[in-house]
Amino acid sequence: SRSINLAVIPGDGIGQEVVTEGLKVLSAVLPQDVKLETKEYDFGARRYHATGETLTDADLDALKKHDAILLGAIGDPSVPSGILERGFLLKLRFAFDHHVNLRPSKLLPGVATPLAGEPEIDFVVVREGTEGPYTGNGGTIRKGTEHEVATEVSVNTAFGVERVVRDAFARAQARPRKKLALIHKNNVLTFAGHLWTNIFNKVAEEFPEVTTEYMHVDAATIYLVTQPERFDVVVTDNLFGDIVTDLAAAVSGGIGVAASGNINPSGDFPSMFEPVHGSAPDIAGQGKADPTATVLSVALLLRHLGHEAEADRIDEAVAADLSERKGKPARSTTEIGDALAVRVAG
Amino acid sequence: SRSINLAVIPGDGIGQEVVTEGLKVLSAVLPQDVKLETKEYDFGARRYHATGETLTDADLDALKKHDAILLGAIGDPSVPSGILERGFLLKLRFAFDHHVNLRPSKLLPGVATPLAGEPEIDFVVVREGTEGPYTGNGGTIRKGTEHEVATEVSVNTAFGVERVVRDAFARAQARPRKKLALIHKNNVLTFAGHLWTNIFNKVAEEFPEVTTEYMHVDAATIYLVTQPERFDVVVTDNLFGDIVTDLAAAVSGGIGVAASGNINPSGDFPSMFEPVHGSAPDIAGQGKADPTATVLSVALLLRHLGHEAEADRIDEAVAADLSERKGKPARSTTEIGDALAVRVAG
Numbered sequence: 001s002r003s004i005n006l007a008v009i010p011g012d013g014i015g016q017e018v019v020t021e022g023l024k025v026l027s028a029v030l031p032q033d034v035k036l037e038t039k040e041y042d043f044g045a046r047r048y049h050a051t052g053e054t055l056t057d058a059d060l061d062a063l064k065k066h067d068a069i070l071l072g073a074i075g076d077p078s079v080p081s082g083i084l085e086r087g088f089l090l091k092l093r094f095a096f097d098h099h100v101n102l103r104p105s106k107l108l109p110g111v112a113t114p115l116a117g118e119p120e121i122d123f124v125v126v127r128e129g130t131e132g133p134y135t136g137n138g139g140t141i142r143k144g145t146e147h148e149v150a151t152e153v154s155v156n157t158a159f160g161v162e163r164v165v166r167d168a169f170a171r172a173q174a175r176p177r178k179k180l181a182l183i184h185k186n187n188v189l190t191f192a193g194h195l196w197t198n199i200f201n202k203v204a205e206e207f208p209e210v211t212t213e214y215m216h217v218d219a220a221t222i223y224l225v226t227q228p229e230r231f232d233v234v235v236t237d238n239l240f241g242d243i244v245t246d247l248a249a250a251v252s253g254g255i256g257v258a259a260s261g262n263i264n265p266s267g268d269f270p271s272m273f274e275p276v277h278g279s280a281p282d283i284a285g286q287g288k289a290d291p292t293a294t295v296l297s298v299a300l301l302l303r304h305l306g307h308e309a310e311a312d313r314i315d316e317a318v319a320a321d322l323s324e325r326k327g328k329p330a331r332s333t334t335e336i337g338d339a340l341a342v343r344v345a346g
Numbered sequence: 347s348r349s350i351n352l353a354v355i356p357g358d359g360i361g362q363e364v365v366t367e368g369l370k371v372l373s374a375v376l377p378q379d380v381k382l383e384t385k386e387y388d389f390g391a392r393r394y395h396a397t398g399e400t401l402t403d404a405d406l407d408a409l410k411k412h413d414a415i416l417l418g419a420i421g422d423p424s425v426p427s428g429i430l431e432r433g434f435l436l437k438l439r440f441a442f443d444h445h446v447n448l449r450p451s452k453l454l455p456g457v458a459t460p461l462a463g464e465p466e467i468d469f470v471v472v473r474e475g476t477e478g479p480y481t482g483n484g485g486t487i488r489k490g491t492e493h494e495v496a497t498e499v500s501v502n503t504a505f506g507v508e509r510v511v512r513d514a515f516a517r518a519q520a521r522p523r524k525k526l527a528l529i530h531k532n533n534v535l536t537f538a539g540h541l542w543t544n545i546f547n548k549v550a551e552e553f554p555e556v557t558t559e560y561m562h563v564d565a566a567t568i569y570l571v572t573q574p575e576r577f578d579v580v581v582t583d584n585l586f587g588d589i590v591t592d593l594a595a596a597v598s599g600g601i602g603v604a605a606s607g608n609i610n611p612s613g614d615f616p617s618m619f620e621p622v623h624g625s626a627p628d629i630a631g632q633g634k635a636d637p638t639a640t641v642l643s644v645a646l647l648l649r650h651l652g653h654e655a656e657a658d659r660i661d662e663a664v665a666a667d668l669s670e671r672k673g674k675p676a677r678s679t680t681e682i683g684d685a686l687a688v689r690v691a692g
């Protein structure tokens with residue numbers, strides 16, 4: 001479309017710094033005739049401390065009106081663990097039905113990896129975003145006593161699993177290697193495991209060109225460090241996806257360059273794009289944060305909104321920038337953002 | 347004690363081959379005056395196909411009489427996923443209350459790691475073995491329909507968490523670095539997460555010399571590949587432990603050398619020792635399997651039964667053997683076992 005109405009959530013810690021650079025690159029890459037409107041929202045620790053609110057119904061109504069959402073990072077040590085995660089990040093994913101959590105991993109030339117040799121890494125994880133152990137189902141009895149029992153219920157539905165499995169097959173079909181791996185733990189979590197496996201095998205029949213494999217999540221972590229080239233597209237549940245995508249980010253250049261999209265493919269609600277890294281309060285405000293993951297999230301956002309050429313330009317600019325980093329002194333957040341803005345405009 | 351009455355479960359695939367070598371080294375290392383009795387049990391795929399049984403009450407009664415159990419591997423593609431895992435492996439861990447699942451990771455000199463550089467890796471994971479998402483709680487409704495719902499319930503008790511946390515603190519206290527990390531996902535799994543975190547913090551007060559840290563499981567996978575030297579002792583839940591110990595094995599020399607103990611510290615039931623690897627049916631019967639993980643599991647077994655000196659001799663023999671492997675042609679299962687038996691006897 002010829003206009004983008006963007007909700008911007010800088011959030012906590014380094015969030016503001018990296019989002020500033022993300023928007024800089026976005027403005028630079030968009031053609032003159034695409035009108036960019038942005039509105040900033042003050043969610044996160046500051047607002048929570050001031051008002052006790054994390055994300056209200058009115059907030060959701062306001063966010064709903066945007067074409068997409070760009071988020072920096074949410075989370076601060078001053079807020080007890082879980083409050084902002086459950087009260088903001090997960091609440092938003094669930095409210096806007098962000099069931100496709102897309103996390104590409106690509107090791108770009110010149111980028112350092114903790115792995116030996118020169119592994120070829122280029123895959124994308126489709127993580128389910130609205131079910132599994134993330135639903136908040138469960139509870140505690142006899143809290144704080146020696147008889148406390150705490151449960152967590154992983155909820156998996158045919159509806160929820162099938163739509164994300166189907167999305168992953170379509171993505172695999174569209175890639176040159178056409179490979180799809182299901183990651184689960186179906187030998188132990190047999191109820192959820194059978195649901196995932198059966199639906200995966202059923203949908204596979206509709207995609208005869210896609211080569212499939214199944215692997216247990218524990219084995220998958222081994223392959224991610226010993227044979228990362230094995231992966232093309234991966235589909236997995238919410239919790240396994242959380243774990244394997246952090247590991248995937250680590251082996252393919254670190255969370256400084258890992259982007260993600262929380263996507264509602266139906267378009268009923270705006271999708272949200274965010275770097276995989278957190279708010280990193282230890283380096284906040286020092287201009288040390290690498291905005292690359294946010295800039296790559298902007299590329300995912302543009303691709304989602306149909307601006308393919310602009311998304312490609314950002315990906316190319318990032319690849320070029322990274323390939324020239326080796327041996328050079330570290331640059332500030334702003335310097336990296338400026339360099340990328342120049343490249344995408346050029 | 348001056349006698350060891352051992353239950354031996356070769357199991358499936360490469361299980362028989364590696365257990366043969368494990369017993370060879372065990373016999374070689376034991377002093378003349380320690381009487382070793384072994385009884386073999388035929389659990390696994392063969393027995394399941396022949397009788398439909400995986401582990402009966404009579405089996406458990408028989409196993410109960412032994413001082414310890416040595417297991418090769420259980421699992422075969424001819425048996426549907428979950429049957430032998432839930433019906434044998436997990437049934438045994440739960441029946442014998444193997445709540446301390448001990449998994450050491452040590453990168454020995456000369457051993458290949460997929461990580462770049464020369465990381466120093468020497469830590470032990472204490473994985474809870476009788477709770478969490480492994481309890482088999484949960485179920486399925488409307489199976490096979492588009493309205494199917496499958497749940498998995500993670501059950502966590504103060505009793506179950508405290509005993510394993512306490513065990514981990516005691517192990518950390520006994521090591522030179524005295525560090526203990528709790529791995530969980532307490533920002534999302536808030537019910538179980540708070541239980542684990544509160545108990546961890548409470549028990550920490552009794553161990554003022556132990557330095558503690560908390561990390562989310564996703565972040566832990568990053569540290570395992572970027573800063574593995576950070577870890578000393580780790581305590582975590584059953585599922586997170588399953589995942590991080592496979593990754594830990596991968597970075598510290600591979601599952602060919604990863605040993606584990608399923609321990610009941612009370613001694614009410616025999617503890618079980620097994621390599622972390624599976625039955626590897628693709629290489630079964632070819633003499634290609636590395637028995638080192640089983641031999642190291644025998645060392646854990648001896649240590650558990652109080653034969654510290656013999657356990658040390660095995661660890662030293664394995665270290666020496668591994669340090670000489672580089673650049674040499676691959677040896678057969680038997681050749682490795684023979685070499686280790688010679689070393690421990692010498």
Ligand SMILES: CC(C)[C@H](C(=O)O)[C@@H](O)C(=O)O
Binds near residue numbers: 085090276
């Ligand atoms: C912060 C947390 C709720 C979140 C998650 O677990 O999904 C994060 O780890 C992520 O991967 O986006």
Ligand SMILES: CC(C)[C@H](C(=O)O)[C@@H](O)C(=O)O
Binds near residue numbers: 187218431432588
């Ligand atoms: C085979 C399976 C039941 C088992 C587990 O998940 O515990 C295995 O992966 C392990 O780590 O011992």
